[in-house]
Amino acid sequence: MGQRPPEGLGSRDRILWAATTMLGEGPGAILSVRAVAARAEVSTGSLRHHFPTQRELMDAALGVVYDVLLPEDSIHDRSLSAHERLVACLQRLLAPAGDKVDSRDAWRRAFESYVAGEPTQAARDEFLAIDREIRRRLDYCLRVLQGEGAVPAGDNSARVALLLNVVNGLSIAQVMPTEVPRAQAELDTLRLAADYVLGEAKGAGGK
Template sequence: MTGTKSSRDRILEAAVAMTGERLGAGLSVRAVAARAGVSTGSLRHHFPTQRALQDAVLTAVYDTVVSDDSVIHDTSLPARDRLIACLRLVLAPAAPGAPSRKAWGNVYRTFIAAEQTEELRRTYLAVEREGQRRIEYWLAVLTDQGALAEGDNTRRARFLNTVLGGLSVERALPAGESLLTVETETLAMAVDAVLGSG
């Protein structure tokens, strides 16, 4: 029932659904507004730029898929374990094997094999930005708690994001040994490197 939701919520719901239906497809203001049942002026009121809309969509997706607040703030666990658990949340949506192959196939077709348009570039960079923002948030929490020395969290997050990218590709490829063991060892090494940086 759309009557009880704000126009902003309806716009965001419509944009998230459209993004899920066509990865890499741009979010046309007119199409999103029509699907949400609002005017383009209303959409522009809430999201003045294409980037603002795209960033809000990706934040909503990450907040749903990678719900991390209870994990990163659970001080009953060591900082190392909390950060590893948060990074695992990013990997969790695409299970090893066929699901990961399908996900990477979509990424390949959308962002690598397709003609590189400015719209595709913006979409990919928005996804990258949101992943980076999420990891920087986790690192900021650990820094605020004194579990991580002050330092360049942007650089640290970039490193962890790169490790996650490699592990997600590895999930799509045939594995000779226990993927869980390899992932755990790799995440532990990466987190140890970050926590030991100063």
């Protein structure tokens, strides 16, 4: 017997519950409105009422997932320096589920879904939704630090792209053979990336 929505949830929360449980069932699984509605035990009309477009449904579902994997509240912990908080944010991006997910298996699934062959439109939409959510959370971290004067004011798009490219590169390196202690090498690289972004503020202040 398939999963059923937890008792006591309203229709919107039932839909989000259904969508998040379907995320790991193959690229684009939650883009099937009928399938999500069926698992949520709501009508397709109810689903469309809460989420008029597939993009809105995908973004909302991923927001729920990343609230657990990458909570935003830790960036506000001012008992840590801005540098320490930014590095911690990048570390969570690099290993959002901690040691619970095997890096090699995660990359194998990502390769099969998005790289090995021409991705389907559903797979493409899913990947872009994940990318949007990760960029949004990185931007949020930087905007908090901007409010503290640790990051220069202005658009963060280039900074987000830089930091995300660093994290993506390290995630590939995680599955490759290495002769150096991997954990320390990753930490050193993330610290250098944070140094660069935060160093902009020091440079601007020194002009």
